[in-house]
Amino acid sequence: MVHSMTAFARVERAGSQGTLVWELRSVNHRYLEPHLRLPEALRDLEGAVREGLRQGLSRGKVECTLRLNEDSNGKPLKVDRERAAQLVAAAEEVAGLIKQPAPLNPLEVLSWPGVLVADASDPQALNTEAMALFDEALAELKAGRQREGQELARLINERLDNMASEVTTLRALVPQMLAAQRQKILDRFGDMQAELDPQRLEQEMVLLAQKSDVAEELDRLSTHVTEVRRVLKGGGAAGRRLDFLMQELNREANTLGSKAFDPRSTQAAVNLKVLIEQMREQVQNIE
Secondary structure, three states: OOOOOOEEEEEEEEEEOOEEEEEEOOOOOOOEHHHHHEHHHHHHHHHHHHHHHHHHHHHHHEEEEEEEEEEOOOOOOOEEEHHHHHHHHHHHHHHOOOOOOOOOOOHHHOOOOOOEOOOHHHHHHHHHHHHHHHHHHHHHHHHHHHHHHHHHHHHHHHHHHHHHHHHHEEEEEHHHHHHHHHHHHHHHHHOOOOOHHHHHHHHHHHHHHOOOOOOHHHHHHHHHHHHHHHHHHHOOOOHHHHHHHHHHHHHHHHHHHHHHOHHHHHHHHHHHHHHHHHEEEHOOOEE
């Protein structure tokens, strides 16, 4: 089963020290490229989060945001004396450069980030809660990528069915188109009131058959269609393989178009290229 690289997951849980919220967003990318936004108190989780993403995903640009809405109700507040002393010392140093400095307001010192803190809690417990919630968010993200991957596979299979139908129809039409082309040559000789040289006619028909021999292209198109189906069914990290197959399909469709000698074969080549381009756009989102 193939997976899309596009998905979104959000999980929230009230913990012992507040409410933790994970948001994961992923879009298509050639490689796995994580972007993390973590609170300062949980910055040391970065390594574990990156490893979790590496184990769970193969490709995609993934934005991971963690928010901690701390619940300080009922908890005694403490002053970080060391940080407050550093702030006061810095303020006095700046005051020495001013002729008439205003007195330092204690409330302004308390409002500085990191000076006033809630009663310290067990950081390891918070880390454990955050990582457990991350695992849930990652599982939700993977489930979303799987659901969208199923839909992408369905859309691609529909176009593969249409391609197979075009190839089958064109294969059946080739003898008719060659016969029609032969009749056109005969009519042209008749209009010119020229004596028909059987040997010359045979040479013309041989050249026409060589130029219009599309059996190899049709066989390769059928083979590639079968291979795309196999890769879709096999699943896993199939995006790069599918992208390569789209290139090969497009190559055969181009060759088919260059050999077209009848409006019906030209239209078939155009139809095939449209279907291949539609599939290629879908493949860009497959992991």
